[in-house]
Each structure stands twice: as structure tokens, then as C-alpha cells.
Amino acid sequence: MKDVMGLIYTGENDIHLGELTSVRAVAALPIAGRYRVIDFQLSSMTRTGIKRVGIITQKNYQSLMDHLGSGREWDLHGKVGLHILPPFVTRDNQGMYDGLLDSLRSNLDFLRLSPEKYIVLTNSHSIYNMDYSEAIQQHIETGADITVFYAQPSEAFDGEGFEGEADAHFTVDPETKVIKAMEVGESHPTCACPSLKIYVAERETLLHLVERSSANGYHHFGRDLIQRNIKDGTLKICGYEYKGYCCQIDSIQAYFNFNQTVMTEKVRKALFPAEYPVYTKVRDDMPARYEGEGKCSNSLVGNGCIIEGTVINSVLFRGVKVAKGAVVKNSVLMQDVQIQSGAELDHCILDKSSVIRRNGRLIAPAAYPIVIAKNVVI
Amino acid sequence: MRKKQCVAMLLAGGQGSRLGILTKNVAKPAVPYGGKYRIIDFPLSNCTNSGIDVVGVLTQYRPLELNAYIGSGSPWDLDLSNGGVYVLPPYHSGKTGEWYKGTANAIYQNIPFIAQWDPEYVLVLSGDHIYKMDYNAMLQSHIANGADLTIAVREVPWAEAPRFGILNTDENNQITEFEEKPKNPKSNKASMGVYIFSWSKMRKYLEQDELNPNSENDFGKNIIPDMLADGQKLFTYTFDGYWKDVGTIESLWEANMDLLEMPMPIDLYDKKWRIYARNPGMPPHYAAEGSKIVNSLITEGCEIKGVINHSVLFAGVQVDTGAEVTDAVIMPGAVIERGAIVRRAIVGEHAHICAGAVVGEETGLIAVVGPKAVVGPGEKVAAGVQIDADEQ
Numbered sequence: 001m002k003d004v005m006g007l008i009y010t011g012e013n014d015i016h017l018g019e020l021t022s023v024r025a026v027a028a029l030p031i032a033g034r035y036r037v038i039d040f041q042l043s044s045m046t047r048t049g050i051k052r053v054g055i056i057t058q059k060n061y062q063s064l065m066d067h068l069g070s071g072r073e074w075d076l077h078g079k080v081g082l083h084i085l086p087p088f089v090t091r092d093n094q095g096m097y098d099g100l101l102d103s104l105r106s107n108l109d110f111l112r113l114s115p116e117k118y119i120v121l122t123n124s125h126s127i128y129n130m131d132y133s134e135a136i137q138q139h140i141e142t143g144a145d146i147t148v149f150y151a152q153p154s155e156a157f158d159g160e161g162f163e164g165e166a167d168a169h170f171t172v173d174p175e176t177k178v179i180k181a182m183e184v185g186e187s188h189p190t191c192a193c194p195s196l197k198i199y200v201a202e203r204e205t206l207l208h209l210v211e212r213s214s215a216n217g218y219h220h221f222g223r224d225l226i227q228r229n230i231k232d233g234t235l236k237i238c239g240y241e242y243k244g245y246c247c248q249i250d251s252i253q254a255y256f257n258f259n260q261t262v263m264t265e266k267v268r269k270a271l272f273p274a275e276y277p278v279y280t281k282v283r284d285d286m287p288a289r290y291e292g293e294g295k296c297s298n299s300l301v302g303n304g305c306i307i308e309g310t311v312i313n314s315v316l317f318r319g320v321k322v323a324k325g326a327v328v329k330n331s332v333l334m335q336d337v338q339i340q341s342g343a344e345l346d347h348c349i350l351d352k353s354s355v356i357r358r359n360g361r362l363i364a365p366a367a368y369p370i371v372i373a374k375n376v377v378i
Numbered sequence: 379m380r381k382k383q384c385v386a387m388l389l390a391g392g393q394g395s396r397l398g399i400l401t402k403n404v405a406k407p408a409v410p411y412g413g414k415y416r417i418i419d420f421p422l423s424n425c426t427n428s429g430i431d432v433v434g435v436l437t438q439y440r441p442l443e444l445n446a447y448i449g450s451g452s453p454w455d456l457d458l459s460n461g462g463v464y465v466l467p468p469y470h471s472g473k474t475g476e477w478y479k480g481t482a483n484a485i486y487q488n489i490p491f492i493a494q495w496d497p498e499y500v501l502v503l504s505g506d507h508i509y510k511m512d513y514n515a516m517l518q519s520h521i522a523n524g525a526d527l528t529i530a531v532r533e534v535p536w537a538e539a540p541r542f543g544i545l546n547t548d549e550n551n552q553i554t555e556f557e558e559k560p561k562n563p564k565s566n567k568a569s570m571g572v573y574i575f576s577w578s579k580m581r582k583y584l585e586q587d588e589l590n591p592n593s594e595n596d597f598g599k600n601i602i603p604d605m606l607a608d609g610q611k612l613f614t615y616t617f618d619g620y621w622k623d624v625g626t627i628e629s630l631w632e633a634n635m636d637l638l639e640m641p642m643p644i645d646l647y648d649k650k651w652r653i654y655a656r657n658p659g660m661p662p663h664y665a666a667e668g669s670k671i672v673n674s675l676i677t678e679g680c681e682i683k684g685v686i687n688h689s690v691l692f693a694g695v696q697v698d699t700g701a702e703v704t705d706a707v708i709m710p711g712a713v714i715e716r717g718a719i720v721r722r723a724i725v726g727e728h729a730h731i732c733a734g735a736v737v738g739e740e741t742g743l744i745a746v747v748g749p750k751a752v753v754g755p756g757e758k759v760a761a762g763v764q765i766d767a768d769e770q
Contacts, residue, residue: 033661284652294673301665
């Protein structure tokens with residue numbers, strides 16, 4: 001879609017992801033056997049035909065920068081392309097953003113100088129593969145000032161619709177799409193529909209709202225910019241119902257659960273349709289290799305893996321080695337992890353390049369997966 | 379364009395007719411190999427890894443897929459401001475215009491392309507072989523010998539020597555004689571079809587050869603014998619790594635099966651000499667519950683529910699429950715339905731093997747299902763048979 005730019009905010013609160021985000025932003029978290037979380041938002045931008053994408057980075061953004069490079073893999077290396085917006089220190093900026101609204105204020109120049117009429121603003125911890133065009137179309141038709149994505153509430157974690165703990169909920173008029181009520185941070189919300197924290201607006205409108213809000217000393221995007229304007233009715237804020245699959249990665253448990261559900265046919269079909277690939281940095285590994293006694297059941301396996309042991313219900317990223325006699329169950333093994341012979345794993349998340357030595361055993365309950373940090377040898 | 383020390387010219391125009399229906403619609407260098415590669419990835423990656431960053435790819439036969447595959451050259455880091463990969467089809471120039479008549483004529487027609495880089499040396503490659511080779515080491519040997527032409531050779535078993543172009547040399551590796559398929563070989567040094575010429579000499583001999591109406595305009599038949607006859611300095615450079623010609627159905631199948639050997643005769647895990655390929659952007663492969671994969675290579679995008687034994691599966695292959703694939707090469711996007719059996723076979727890109735069909739036999743020649751061909755439910759394809767897609 002022409003005349004639309006994208007903006008991805010990567011400064012989310014990641015406290016519940018613990019060890020997994022101690023060395024990186026959530027956006028750069030390896031997921032689903034070969035991707036980083038941000039690949040899904042970026043590939044959705046590309047799918048929509050968006051050519052200009054800004055990425056607001058906050059902490060630990062080195063691994064994110066390394067992953068993104070020139071944006072070539074997402075076809076964002078052109079003249080318009082990818083813009084990485086790291087924090088910077090000036091008289092008005094302390095370098096550390098106080099939330100999304102503050103980060104937008106910091107990057108007002110980027111918003112001001114981009115020529116596109118519309119902007120899609122998304123978080124970087126949601127996994128989806130969507131075309132934003134329909135929402136942009138609805139935004140134009142309703143004449144809304146801001147359109148907010150929401151989902152229908154779902155009871156169970158079943159690989160359809162929205163999965164996650166939303167911190168904002170809406171009540172939406174089904175006819176006019178106007179949001180009638182919004183709650184933020186309620187533990188027992190009376191509004192039913194979870195917010196996906198994806199927004200569409202005219203760039204000029206967003207620019208104006210950010211300037212006005214920060215002039216008033218506001219800093220919470222949802223509470224101050226959206227909720228306040230719903231309450232006093234100064235802006236027309238509409239909801240766009242996203243019916244596809246969307247999973248929020250905001251805790252170790254959510255990360256672990258997602259890596260399990262991604263193996264179901266439903267989720268694989270929803271996230272990886274043949275005509276809209278999810279792009280990621282290419283590693284040039286050779287295909288995965290099964291040797292000797294290697295066995296694999298209900299698992300996702302990336303290129304470059306060598307499987308000589310047994311792998312069940314697990315996700316193996318690129319370049320993982322599972323030696324003879326090792327048994328890996330219900331686990332997530334990130335890039336270049338080595339499981340030596342006779343080792344046994346159940347409900348583990350092993351970060352990049354960690355090693356489980358010969359006959360090592362790590363057995364955790366499903367409700368509390370063990371996380372092994374990057375490069376750790378056990 | 380700034381001067382380059384060495385420019386590579388890759389001869390990719392051959393039809394590869396011995397590959398039968400696999401090259402009916404694509405040039406041989408675009409034929410898939412090794413689960414995620416195409417043959418041309420090997421010479422292109424070798425160039426990048428050897429520090430040679432100008433590669434002219436001479437195309438002629440069915441170039442569409444090859445051109446699309448090469449694209450801007452970015453997978454091989456060959457999309458450069460000064461250099462990169464250039465696809466060079468034959469062209470019409472006013473009064474004259476013709477197809478490439480032979481290997482030497484193909485280079486002759488591209489003298490202006492080479493000349494614009496003002497190189498000292500020209501590396502000539504073909505797109506028919508699977509090998510990892512440091513062309514820079516060969517170039518250094520060419521320079522050290524003060525050679526006019528260096529020919530890469532490998533020492534083949536003496537019994538096989540009569541099948542190759544054999545180079546007889548003195549103790550300094552200087553070539554004294556070139557014999558095409560000699561009955562009684564005096565040497566076992568077989569030409570690999572990889573040449574480094576000093577550009578000024580190459581240009582002279584190409585121009586001279588073009589004036590000879592009786593010449594076949596071929597390096598092996600004309601240029602090399604002419605240079606030898608004139609007493610030019612020709613040397614061999616011995617390469618002793620894995621090298622496989624994949625010019626026939628059987629050899630293509632064998633070269634794929636070689637990757638299942640332990641240890642692999644060609645190390646594709648080598649991080650210092652990666653073989654680059656265009657990436658289709660597919661998710662990790664999925665091995666379902668009840669699937670069984672033994673001693674095989676499985677590429678991203680595959681969905682395996684059946685049994686895979688000693689086979690190479692390319693990106694996006696689907697094998698349904700109860701299907702059995704043994705000693706087979708299954709190219710990108712092929713579908714093997716429930717209960718089908720594939721043995722000793724090559725299944726082409728996007729081919730479809732319907733439920734209960736049987737392709738190939740346990741022994742005998744390799745069966746081939748062509749790209750996009752369909753083998754109907756319960757049908758049998760005997761050993762050595764090639765199934766073509768219906769004309770569209």
C-alpha cells in the first residue's frame with residue numbers, strides 16, 4: 001500500500017521474560033526455530049507494501065541492529081527503507097524513554113520529515129503475519145483520528161485469535177466501530193476486547209497529538225493519549241477487529257507456550273502461508289541432517305541441525321546438534337546449542353550456543369521451564 | 379569502472395541434455411542440488427570466497443530461471459557498485475549478431491565486457507560441477523609460474539583417464555601435450571574445465587581463432603592446442619578436493635547421495651568456505667508425530683509425516699502419512715501423497731506423486747519425475763523411466 005509508513009516500538013517492558021531478554025530486546029528474541037520476534041512485524045509491513053519503516057530502539061539494541069542490517073531481507077534496503085532510531089541524549093532527552101509516547105516525542109523529526117500520509121504503529125512483542133491494508137481502509141472509511149486493533153476475547157490458548165494477557169481492553173460499537181470505553185491495567189476488566197497495541201493514524205494527526213500530549217506532561221500512550229481522548233470525546237477513536245492469529249510474547253511462560261503451539265498445523269498455516277513468507281536474516285546453513293539413530297517427532301527443525309539423538313515436541317533453531325543417546329523433550333533449543341551424548345532435557349529453554357555436557361540432566365515441570373542463558377556450559 | 383586484477387567468466391549456456399527432462403525448461407547451472415543449492419551456487423560462492431568479485435555469467439539456453447535466480451547477486455555478495463555478477467546473453471550488434479558458437483566464441487563475443495575492467499587475468503569457469511576451490515591459490519600459482527594459461531587438473535584413477543581430456547606435463551607442471559580422451563594415457567591429470575588466462579594472450583588467441591573459419595571456437599579443441607603449438611607457457615594446477623560432474627541423471631543422483639556419507643566428502647558446514655544460495659524464506663521443517671527420518675538431509679519448509687530413508691529433500695517438500703521415500707532426491711515444492719513409494723529416483727520441482735503411486739525400483743537405473751509432472755494415484759514408474767509434465 002502506497003503512502004503508508006510503519007513504526008515499530010521495541011522498548012517494551014520485558015521484566016517477565018527474565019534471562020531471555022537480559023542480553024537483547026524482545027524484538028531480537030529468537031523464536032519459532034529460525035526467526036526473531038521482529039521478523040513478524042517487519043514481514044507484515046513488507047506484505048502490506050510499506051516501504052518506510054522506523055524502528056525505535058531502547059536498550060540492548062546491538063543484537064537487534066546486527067539482525068536487521070540494511071533491511072535487505074525484508075526488501076527494506078531501498079532508497080526509502082529501514083530507519084533505526086536509537087535513543088540519544090540532548091537537553092530534552094535523557095536517553096532512556098519513558099514509554100512509547102516519550103519515544104515518539106524523541107523521534108518527532110522522523111515523523112515530521114517522512115512524506116507518507118498514514119502510519120502504522122506496532123509493538124514488537126506480538127507474533128502475527130497480517131496485511132494492515134484492511135485496517136487502513138477501515139480507518140479511511142470511518143474517518144477516525146486513530147484506529148486501534150483489537151481482538152475478540154478467547155477463552156483458551158488454542159492457536160486461534162489472540163493469545164496473551166492484554167493490559168488494555170475496549171468496548172466497541174459493532175456498527176460505527178467507535179470505541180465506547182477503554183480500560184487500562186484492570187485486573188478484572190469489564191470491557192471485553194483485548195487491545196493488540198497496533199494503531200493506524202494519519203501521520204500529521206499523530207504528530208500533533210504527540211506534541212500536544214508531551215506539552216501537557218503526559219507520557220502514557222494508552223492511558224493519556226487514547227483513553228483520555230475516548231473519555232472526553234475530543235477524538236474519534238475506532239477499533240479494528242483483527243480476526244487472525246496473534247500471540248503476545250511477554251513472559252517466559254508465554255514464550256514457551258508459543259513455541260509449543262507453533263507446531264500445530266493451525267498456527268503454522270496462519271503464520272507461514274506460502275504466499276507471504278516471514279523473512280529473516282539468512283545464515284547459509286546447509287539442510288538439517290539426520291544421522292544414525294536420530295529420531296524426531298512433532299518438532300520444528302531449522303537448517304544446519306545435526307540430529308543423532310531423540311527429539312520430541314521441541315523447536316530446534318539453526319545449527320543445533322543433538323548427539324547420540326541424548327533425549328530432548330518439550331524444549332526450545334536456540335541457535336548453535338549443543339546437546340552431548342546421553343544428556344536428557346525436558347521443558348527447557350536453552351539460549352544461543354549453550355552446551356549440555358555428556359549425560360547432563362535438566363528436567364523441569366511444564367509450568368516452570370528452565371532457562372539456560374547464552375553461552376552457558378552445563 | 380575501476381581496474382580489476384582478475385575477472386571470472388562463467389559458461390552457463392549449455393543445455394545439459396544428458397540431464398533429460400530436468401533441463402527441459404532450465405539451464406543446467408540452475409538445476410537444484412544438495413537440498414538447498416543450485417549447481418551455480420558452487421562456482422559463484424567459490425568466486426566470492428576467493429576474492430573475485432566480477433563474474434560474467436554467459437547464458438544462452440533457457441535463461442529465464444537462471445536469470446531470476448542470480449537476480450542482483452546479493453546472496454553471493456555480488457551486488458557491488460564496482461563489480462558484481464553480470465548476466466551476459468548473446469546480443470545483436472548492428473550488422474552481425476549470433477548465438478554463442480562455442481566456449482571460446484562466447485568469451486570472444488564478450489571481449490568488450492572484459493576489457494572494461496582492464497584485468498591482468500581472466501578465470502574461465504563452467505556451471506557443471508560441485509566443488510569447493512580457492513581460485514586465488516590457482517591465480518597465485520599462475521603468477522608465480524609466469525604462465526600464459528593455467529589449467530586446473532585433478533589426478534583421476536589411471537583406468538578412468540581415457541574418458542577425460544588429459545594433460546601431459548614436465549616435472550615443473552608445464553604442459554607439453556594435450557590429449558582428448560587418449561586410449562593410452564601418459565598422465566592421469568584430467569582437465570577440470572577451469573582456466574586462468576593472462577588477458578593479453580587470451581585476447582590475442584580469441585581474435586585469431588575467430589578469423590579461422592574452420593575452428594569450432596572451443597577452448598579444448600582450438601585455443602589450447604593453438605597456444606601449445608605456438609610454444610606459449612601453459613601450466614597445470616592440481617586440485618585434490620571433492621569434485622563431481624553432475625552432467626547426467628546418475629551422477630546428479632550420486633552427488634546428492636554423497637552428502638549422506640559420513641563424513642561428508644564435501645564439507646558444507648565449513649564456516650570459512652560457505653556455499654551461498656538464494657533463500658526461499660521458509661519456516662523450519664516440521665517432523666510430525668509418527669514420522670521417521672533416517673540418514674537424510676531435510677531442508678526448511680518441509681513437512682514430513684511419512685518415512686524418509688537415505689534421501690535428500692529440498693525446501694518445501696511435503697511427504698504425507700504412510701508414504702515412503704528411499705534413496706531419493708526430492709526437489710523443491712514436490713508433494714508425495716499418502717502411501718506413495720519413491721525409491722532410487724529424482725523427483726523434480728513441484729512434481730506431484732499421488733496416493734499409492736510407486737516411483738522407481740530398488741535396483742537399476744534412476745527413475746525421474748520431471749518438474750511439475752504428476753504421477754497419478756496408484757501409477758507405477760519403472761526404473762530408468764522419465765515422466766514429463768503435460769504440455770501446457
